[in-house]
Amino acid sequence: MEGTFTVALAGNPNVGKSTIFNTLTGMHQHTGNWPGKTVANATGKATINHKDFLFVDIPGTYSIMSNSEEEEIARDYICFGEPDATVVVVDGTCLERNLNLAFQIMEITPNVILCVNLLDEAKKKKIKIDLNKLSEQLGIPVVGTTAKKKHTLEELKQVIDQVCTKKIIPKPNKVIYAQAIENAVKNIEEQLKEVIALGDEPDGYSEDFLRWVSLKLIDGEKGILQSIKNHTKLEIEHPKILKAVMQARQELKQDEIDTENFKDKVVSDILYHAEDICKQVCTFENENYTNRDRKIDKILTSKKWGIPIMILFLAIIFWLTIVGSNYPSNLLFAFFGWMQEGLVQMAIWLHIPEWLSDMLILGVYQTLTWVVSVMLPPMAIFFPLFTFLEDLGYLPRIAFNLDKFFKKACCTGKQMITMCMGVTKWYENEF
Numbered sequence: 001m002e003g004t005f006t007v008a009l010a011g012n013p014n015v016g017k018s019t020i021f022n023t024l025t026g027m028h029q030h031t032g033n034w035p036g037k038t039v040a041n042a043t044g045k046a047t048i049n050h051k052d053f054l055f056v057d058i059p060g061t062y063s064i065m066s067n068s069e070e071e072e073i074a075r076d077y078i079c080f081g082e083p084d085a086t087v088v089v090v091d092g093t094c095l096e097r098n099l100n101l102a103f104q105i106m107e108i109t110p111n112v113i114l115c116v117n118l119l120d121e122a123k124k125k126k127i128k129i130d131l132n133k134l135s136e137q138l139g140i141p142v143v144g145t146t147a148k149k150k151h152t153l154e155e156l157k158q159v160i161d162q163v164c165t166k167k168i169i170p171k172p173n174k175v176i177y178a179q180a181i182e183n184a185v186k187n188i189e190e191q192l193k194e195v196i197a198l199g200d201e202p203d204g205y206s207e208d209f210l211r212w213v214s215l216k217l218i219d220g221e222k223g224i225l226q227s228i229k230n231h232t233k234l235e236i237e238h239p240k241i242l243k244a245v246m247q248a249r250q251e252l253k254q255d256e257i258d259t260e261n262f263k264d265k266v267v268s269d270i271l272y273h274a275e276d277i278c279k280q281v282c283t284f285e286n287e288n289y290t291n292r293d294r295k296i297d298k299i300l301t302s303k304k305w306g307i308p309i310m311i312l313f314l315a316i317i318f319w320l321t322i323v324g325s326n327y328p329s330n331l332l333f334a335f336f337g338w339m340q341e342g343l344v345q346m347a348i349w350l351h352i353p354e355w356l357s358d359m360l361i362l363g364v365y366q367t368l369t370w371v372v373s374v375m376l377p378p379m380a381i382f383f384p385l386f387t388f389l390e391d392l393g394y395l396p397r398i399a400f401n402l403d404k405f406f407k408k409a410c411c412t413g414k415q416m417i418t419m420c421m422g423v424t425k426w427y428e429n430e431f
Helices: 017-027 069-078 091-107 121-126 131-138 148-162 178-200 207-219 224-230 239-253 261-283 291-300 306-322 326-349 354-393 394-407 415-430
Strands: 005-011 041-047 053-055 085-091 112-117 128-130 142-144 282-284
Touching: 005 017, 005 069, 005 091, 005 148, 017 041, 017 053, 017 112, 017 148, 041 148, 053 069, 053 148, 053 354, 069 224, 069 326, 085 091, 085 131, 085 148, 091 112, 091 121, 091 128, 091 261, 112 148, 121 128, 121 354, 131 142, 131 261, 178 207, 178 239, 178 261, 207 239, 207 261, 261 282, 291 394, 306 354, 326 354, 326 394, 354 394, 394 415
Parallel strands: 005 053, 005 085, 085 112, 112 142
Antiparallel strands: 041 053, 128 282
16 A cells, blocks of 8 residues: 555464554454464554554464464565564563564564563563563564553554654564574575576565575475565576575585474574573563463373363353253244234235235245344354353363374364364254
């Protein structure tokens, strides 16, 4: 959109990203991250300091290394959508884990803003985060927010405006990988620059982007490489580049780094760096604040109790949905039936032709009310119950328990949510 700044909102699932998006744009998007719910980029407009901004809520993802559809969507938009700024929303209660995504995005674009959300939850757990020191360590603006409190987003708005208008120029401090990887990346990056210089296209690619492309060439992930070919004019299959990649891989093998473990090495370095930064900026009054959560996890995700507890929870939800919905369904049928009798009497009193009244009342009205009576009560029970489980954090644990079984069918554990919804609909239709 000409004359409009574009801002991408990225983050892990359940960090309040969509809530921030809704507050900034005034839109009321669903804040869940079930598969199928956020597979496309939701957009919304906002005005900040008399300037127009287009906010893009990209799918919640833990990484942009392309292992699932939502990761590919997030990665492709950040890499090739060219937003003026990217806001990475992280959870203040588990900053170390969330910084993984932030560092991956900082490798692609320098225009990154870190939004540390859920500060109220961090305060409850007696976690203190030095935002100024975190900003110094990362080299990018850092803003603290509590998404459900609208006034806490005012500083974020101002920082977004300043980054987009170049009043603030972020200079990300990137992760320095093992020396062998850094040497390999540098060699490929030089070859990319040479190939660009030989081409007809001007050199419009940043150092950050070429470094990221070099990493992906060594990794050899086909999906990412195909996206690079589709969205850029880089000749990544040029003989010079292919030769540099092969040479880099051979040199890395001497340090026991091959295509099988290259990504693991990269992720490990990112996580070690994130851990080191968190030790410097986070203080915990209660070092054992996660003990209770860990104990619960050991039960809910254990091999012995995980599946039985999951079956019990799902059985209760299905019972409440299927059996419990019968009562409101009967009430709705009775109410709509009473309304239908009134409409029939009104049609007779108004002398409406029988063919027309039958079409409108016995056709349109009756079909519509039957659908509402049958479908509305199960949906009104099922979705709030699953939303409750999502808020409790139990849905990711269910996905973890079932991931091994679903992988045998070339799926992931996350797809059990849509499967549960399908089972409910099937039962309603059959019985």
